[in-house]
Amino acid sequence: MILTELRATADEFARATDWQPKPEGLCRGEVCVPAPGALSPDGMIDVAIAAQRLGMPLVHDTDHGVWALGSATLSGKSLSTAVAADPELKTFNGDSFKLSSLRGKKVILVAWSSY
């Protein structure tokens, strides 16, 4: 997630990280992490607090004034829950596609590349 300030709407944060703000805290699947102070009354996420709670490194490019938010390290593994992430991906036609649209089917998600 690229940021020019350490605030993001809850929707932006959820789209980029798949962590959703809920009354229990920041949640993915069955995992919820208490994050007091991370969600403002105006619906904005304090990204520094959220990052600290989720073990996400914040990397700052001081020359250009941008940050990038790394992935969570809560479990010490690439997955902290078995609930599949649901990022917004694109088809080759540019249409949005969510894996959740395939609920009810078994999915083999395969990574490939042109290189």
Place this chain on the structure above:
Amino acid sequence: MPGWQALHNEIESLGATVVTVALDIDPALAKPWNDLVNPTHPSLVDTLHITNSLFGFTNIPMAAWIDEDGVLVRPAEGASIERSPLRDMEIPEGLPEQLNKMMHAVKAIPDDAEAYREAILDWVRNGSSSQFALTPDEVIARSQPRSDNEARATACFELGEYFHRQNNSDAAVQWWKEAHRLHPQNLTYKRQAWTLVTTPVGATEYDLMQGPNEVYDSNLVDEVTGDGGFGQFIIRPIL
């Protein structure tokens, strides 16, 4: 891709689907390969490599299995389903040295294709009673380690992608080098960056293999023709 389309054709009537996702910063480079297959399964592009951080893809091909309820039953792991014809090809005499080394490196790639394909079919037919379907705890435990360095690498790679789109190549290269340093086992971070400095346009056979270049200290040829070979980057499925 053709193999995955064939598998999709085989499993579609059984309530399963293949979804392919190209980890390509520029969809235009992947599209011709996609169009050759004309896939009928969902064929997606991940220009940010966000599936690296969310699923744990670090190389291609890799795959994760997701059940009908959206729960992973196998984490990201090496996912070949057909034996490469290169493996059985006689290496011709007189090839350039680096090409010769690369051919030997390719032939030495561990081959789990037949067993992995059979495992997919077993899961498609038998669901959670398949011996290859893991519990949620097993899925998490078998997912790859993620240290602070590896998590930091995801941020550095994204900064590189951001600056690449800003046409700020110097900044992009700086951050991609840092991503490579922090997570050296992530071959997609490396190959994505290398491919932007060794394009097929006017390439020699070395360029097509992402060989030595003037931008990065490392390159595919040197990394996979050394002691670790391609195998050092492959997360072999435990079947």
